[in-house]
Amino acid sequence: MVTRLTFLLLLTETAIIGYGQDTNPEKREPKDAVHAAKLPPCQACKVFVDSFKKGMERTARGKFEGGDAAWEEERLGSYSRSEVRLVEIQEKLCTDVERGKDQCHALSEQLEQHIDEWWFQKQDEDLFKYLCIDTLKRCCPDNHYGANCNPCPGFPNNVCNKSGKCKGAGTRKGNGKCSCDPGYEGDFCNSCAATYYESYRDEEKLLCSPCHTSCQGPCTQPGPKGCAACSPGWFMDTEKGCLDVNECLLNPSPCKRNEFCVNNDGSYTCLVCDRACESCQSDGPDMCDKCAEGYTLKDNVCVDVHEHGRKSHVNMTRYLTYAGLCIATCIILQKNTLAASLVGLSVALYISLSEYFLSSSENNSDLQSAFDIGKLLST
Structure with missing residues (x-):
């Protein structure tokens, strides 16, 4: 008993000592680095x-609450x-x-x-x-660079035409050349890049905006009309500029036999047809050009052959059951016209309700609507 208690105490002490220590060097190493x-x-x-x-x-200290204000000022002033x-x-x-x-x-x-x-x-x-x-001479004032803290191009109010950054600004490094923002170029970032156009300029400001996506290379104004040349997937119209090429209208189609084409701006996408289709115009079993093997066309929709045959068999069996009920009613109750009429009416009502429920369940995946008595009575 004493040995077990001693072991537990040693185990507890080890756990307490190790709790505050990070034994994983991978966690310490990044912080040290x-x-x-x-x-x-x-x-x-x-x-x-x-x-x-x-x-x-x-270490900034406020005034003590209450007391002599003059003494506080003197005390704090000496401390500061x-x-x-x-x-x-x-x-x-x-x-x-x-x-x-x-x-x-x-x-x-x-x-x-x-x-x-x-x-x-x-x-x-x-x-x-x-x-x-x-x-220490390790830094320079704002918008100055290099060992001698030379002013950046355009200093003080128009550094790099306000469209770029001065390399080495604020440090004793760098060459002071302008690193232009996207859309700008030149030694002082004072002109638009190849795929941008000049949308605004005055004595102090230049604004360059990107060309339309249909443009290949430079442009002169916004939209496809400003393009000097069109990118692949677009063609030049003399009045409207670059227009999208509808690759889906090409013959033969750019997509595979079991795919249909969707046109995009400057390109197209090929999507796989429904599994019921061998070829198609769009998505869904009702958009097939030709049904796939194992499917047949019914009401302009490609349906599974086996499923269609099973439904036909079930329908035939149902109709024969209805006929048998009617014949049995006439034979059994042929001597009692009133009873035959009541039973016949019941059979007819049963058949009507059965067909209504079946029809509703086929046309609506929500079976609950098929048993909506209010809807049934309203019809």
Whole structure:
């Protein structure tokens, strides 16, 4: 008993110790890799500055409720630039960072002297500008690029014609060339690409819109009339421009024998016929050009031969049963006209109801409607 109790205690202790530990290295490894990720110099500096500013927000203190307002202002003013507050910020610096966390901590140690200088002497200056642009020279002002922070093309109000991005903008990297948005091209993104047309232009703005899907290459205006040439699946009309080719009207059909054609804009789709059809014009057993083997045409619908034969046999049997009932009634009750009339009426009513129910169930898949007495009486 004592041995079993000791074993249970050891097992429980092992489970408690292991509960708080992540024994799966695959789960730890991605997080470690994220922390160890190397960010570009400018981005790493931005991450560090953002973390420092969050620390400033966290340590910002409001006024104490009640008391001497003048004393509060003096107390808070002295704290806002105090070494105590700086230490509080640095204690949790980079703890909010995920990607590049190790790099952020390394920067924190490397830049300690510069941070002290900014904190006690230049706190009125923006930290990012002081640290990342002016001191470390890792970043550039907005819309500037390269080692010397040259202005991007079109600076300040029309960088890359407002239709692209300046390569390396904000960093000490890049060549300052314009990377144009879709639909624009040129050194300054000031012209429309081959498959776009100029839909608006003034002294400050250019708007390029995509050509119609029927156009192959350039166009001059919206819609199929603006096409210089038509894409495959379209043909040029002198008045209306590019029009869709209806491939389904071609002879022979582009689809296989057991498929039917559906026309699309500039193309077509082949869909498989109903299994009752050997060839067809559309979907369904009533759209067959020719019935498949094992099916026969009845009322313009291809039906299963065996099913059709079975129904014919059932119908014949039913009608013979009705006839037998009538004959039996006449033979048995031939001497009693009144009784024969009543029984004959009952047989006729039975036959009528049976045929009504059968007819309703064949025409409507919902059998409940076949037994709708209200509907029956209304007829």
